Amino acid sequence: MDLTFAAADAPVIPLHVIEQDSLEDWLADQPDRVATWVRGAGFTAALGTTLLVPDAGGAPEMALAGYGDAGARARGRFHLATAAMQLPEGAYAFHGLDPARAGEESLGWLLAHYGFDRYREQKPALARLVPPEGVDPARLQAIAAGEALTRDLINTPASDMGPADLEGACATLASAHGASIDVIRGDALLEQNFPMIHAVGRAAAQAPRLIDMRWGNTGPTLTLVGKGVCFDTGGLNLKPGASMGLMKKDMGGAATVLGLAQMIMALALPVRLRVLVPAVENAVAGNAFRPGDILTARNGKTVEINNTDAEGRLVLADALACAAEDPPDLLISMATLTGAARVAVGPDLSPYFTDDAPFAAALEAAAVQVADPVWRMPFHTPYETMIEPGIADLDNAPKGGFAGAITAALFLRRFAGPARYAHFDIYGWNPEPKPARPKGGVGMGARAILQALPRVLDL
Incomplete structure (x- = not known):
């Protein structure tokens, strides 16, 4: 796939973006031949519709993209990505698009070219876009x-994206x-005091x-921690088959922080970036950790295991404790952590938790600007008692089922630790195809954070 804009010297086909209530006014300014063609084709400028208009010789003279009305547009995003998929090969330039929407629609056009082609040839969009004035092409491409x-x-299955493969992907990105990249593997995790990462992953083949x-030598410090559970069987609390089918995506937090890291490094943001990924497979074997076990985390806190399927918070805990030993200016964790978050907000929103009001204000303004919706959830301190089992400092799976995303x-x-901290409990999967977002793995929250x-x- 080629997620880039059209070459500057490409022959350009104008793409007129038309709202429904503006169609007749637009037609009134066109030659009779064009107006007759558009009316004859039944084009109404409904959201997501397109029409190619030929010149007198039959070659494309212009294209039209219906932009509906404000109510229709509010029910989705990246609306012109549909045109990128429907129009024939060529280079197109927006005409009549509100400049305030140019960034979102240009990015959506690029993402419409995405296709996961590792195992099967895909047919991405052939229509290219000339970047509109006012957008930064290099930034959008990054x-x-x-x-x-x-x-x-x-999207890559665990057969090709186990802990070793995820390490390889990190190494490729770093290179x-x-x-720089440093990796602690296997029993060395015990020797270097990462006991919960070891406990969760020790039963797996990898x-x-x-x-x-780590990247960057100057600027404020930013640490990203991503849950890298490459496959989650549930461990000895084995998941039913229906719940296990999508568990290749349980490393979606790691995938998202790596995508965000790529953006940060490609754009040369003046930060000192650190990315921590605990990469494991939660498998079943004779040495798997058990319900009822009590583990001691890197920071000395003890954790009673009441469900081995609540493993993501265990591996994140050791990684967060490591990050807290050298507190960054901002610490962010991302994980496909709880089903409770999906029940609360569905698959399209990125729920996040923070005690930092300025961070929340900046994030929510940014999320609107870049069409990457987020939703703040509460660190509700009175629920702390729900994660305190009595026999140990913490309970990894409180009974009762209430407030599962909050207790996690x-x-x-x-x-x-003491760092400014935000946690994102993302889904990482698009269950139905939408403009610029095919069914499958998807980033959530990264663009809002970047913005x-x-x-x-204070960069």
């Missing part, structure tokens, strides 16, 4: 490349941008590991 990396990692990537986030907060960073870190 963002599209980061999103494509996230999607590829999530491309001059970052050894568990902690991947530590409160668990993680115990390990994040917010200059304000949050």
Whole structure:
């Protein structure tokens, strides 16, 4: 796939973006031949519709893209990505599009070219876009490349994306941008005090590991921690088959922070970036950790295991504790952590938790600007008692089922230390195809974070 804009010297076909209530006014300004063609084709400018208009010789003279009305547009995003998929090969330039929407629609056009082609040839869009005035083509292409990396990692099955493969993907990314990488594997995790990462991953065929990537020498410090559970059987609390089918995406947090890291490095943001990925497979074997076990985390807190399927918070806890030993200016964790978050907000929103009001304000403004919706959830301190079992410091799976996303986030907060901290409980999967977002793995929250960073870190 080629997620880039059209060459500057390409012959350009005008693409007129027309709202429904403006169609007749637009037609009144066109030659009779064009108006007759458009009316004869039944084009109404409904959202998502397109029409190619030929010149007198039959070659494409212009194209039309229906932009509906404000109510229709509010029910989705990246609306002109549909035109990218429907129009024939060529280079197109927007006409009549509100400049405030040019960035979103240009990025959506690029992402419409994404196709996961590792195992089967895909047919991405052939229509290219000339970048509109006022957008930064290099920035949008870097963002599209980061999103494509996230999607590829999530879409790859665990047979080709186990802990060793995820490490390889990190190494490739580090090499491309001059970052350093350090990896602690297998029993060395015990020797270097990452006991919960080891416990969760020790039953798998591929050894568990902690991947530590660093980039940048100046500026504020930013640490990203991503859950890298490459497949989650549920462990000895085995998932039913219906719940196991999508578990290749349980490393979606790692995939998303790596996509975000790619964006940050490609755009040369003036930060000192650290990425921590605990990469494991939660498998079943004679040495698997058990319900009732009590584990001691890196920071010395004890954790009673009441469900081995609540493993993501365990591996994140050790990684967060490591990050907290050298507190960054901003610490962010991302994970496909709880079904409760999906029940609360569905698959399209990125729920996040933070006690930092300025971060939340910056993030939510950024999310609107870049069409990457987020939703703030509460670190509700009175629920702390729900994660305190009495026999140990913490409970990894509180009974009762109430507030599952909140109790998981409160668990993680115990390990994040004094840093400004935000946790994202994302889904990482698009269950139905939508403009610029085919069914499958998808990044969530990364673009909003990228947009917010200059304000949050005073870059």
